[in-house]
Amino acid sequence: MQSFNLCPPERLRNLRGVLTDIDDTLTQGGVIAPAALSALQTLERAGVPVIAVTGRPSGWSEPFALSWPVRAIVAENGAVMLRRDEKGALKREFSQDAPTRSANFARLQACAAAVLRQVPQARLATDSAGRLTDIAVDHAEFAQLDAAQIEAVCAVMHAHGLVATVSSIHINGWIGEHSKWTAAAWAVPALLGEEFDPRRWLYIGDSANDQLMFERMPLTVGVANIALWAPRLRHLPTFVTDGERGEGFAEMARALLQARAGNG
Numbered sequence: 001m002q003s004f005n006l007c008p009p010e011r012l013r014n015l016r017g018v019l020t021d022i023d024d025t026l027t028q029g030g031v032i033a034p035a036a037l038s039a040l041q042t043l044e045r046a047g048v049p050v051i052a053v054t055g056r057p058s059g060w061s062e063p064f065a066l067s068w069p070v071r072a073i074v075a076e077n078g079a080v081m082l083r084r085d086e087k088g089a090l091k092r093e094f095s096q097d098a099p100t101r102s103a104n105f106a107r108l109q110a111c112a113a114a115v116l117r118q119v120p121q122a123r124l125a126t127d128s129a130g131r132l133t134d135i136a137v138d139h140a141e142f143a144q145l146d147a148a149q150i151e152a153v154c155a156v157m158h159a160h161g162l163v164a165t166v167s168s169i170h171i172n173g174w175i176g177e178h179s180k181w182t183a184a185a186w187a188v189p190a191l192l193g194e195e196f197d198p199r200r201w202l203y204i205g206d207s208a209n210d211q212l213m214f215e216r217m218p219l220t221v222g223v224a225n226i227a228l229w230a231p232r233l234r235h236l237p238t239f240v241t242d243g244e245r246g247e248g249f250a251e252m253a254r255a256l257l258q259a260r261a262g263n264g
Helices: 009-013 034-045 058-067 098-118 147-159 180-192 208-216 224-228 245-260
Strands: 017-020 050-053 072-075 080-084 090-094 134-138 163-166 170-174 201-205 219-222
Touching: 009 245, 017 180, 017 245, 034 050, 034 245, 050 180, 058 072, 058 080, 058 090, 072 180, 080 180, 098 134, 098 147, 098 170, 147 163, 147 170, 163 208, 180 201, 180 208, 201 208, 201 245, 208 219, 219 245, 224 245
Parallel strands: 017 050, 017 201, 050 072, 201 219
Antiparallel strands: 072 080, 080 090, 134 170, 163 170
């Protein structure tokens, strides 16, 4: 990873928008950093759309989809898109149809029970009640699991046919092909009426469940606290900010807007 200070301004100047993780990229302890909120507001005023893509559940994400200056939050790793409609009310859309979600629900609950049985230290995430299409095990928010226990949870999920990813706080498991990558390909046309061109978007994140985006997006940024995860990642971002979490996001936003203004 290179310092974000070395990112050439021309790589930022013609970007269409920003795709961002939420936990430990915009937030700390589930609360958005003031610097990140201010940066989101500045980007929105400048006409730079921001789409957040997160493993957090729909229920947790809904109030932020209404109050944060983002075009949408795609929750549950690409399964649920939350945005404001023309009247400012919440609009919820799914990447899977209702029969598929219903059929998957029993399998997800059976897998959750198996995780708790086979990994005695595991605890379901406290936001589990708001989850519509996945399950989540806490490893760093209110409970602690070590690397071996995290791997054991993932193994149980895989054995039940789930996709499993590890964020900075949770281990998420779901059924289906959706991901942060498919979320971007879904959200950009739905929100902006144009094809998703990854060459014109920047992705910023902080942990293992951002790896697919780090691998596939041409321009990726990690906030400084990605250093905690870097030794365990197969795919790293191109650049890393000096600031952690929301300060790092704000650092990226300032550079992007300076480049667009021709000051970079």
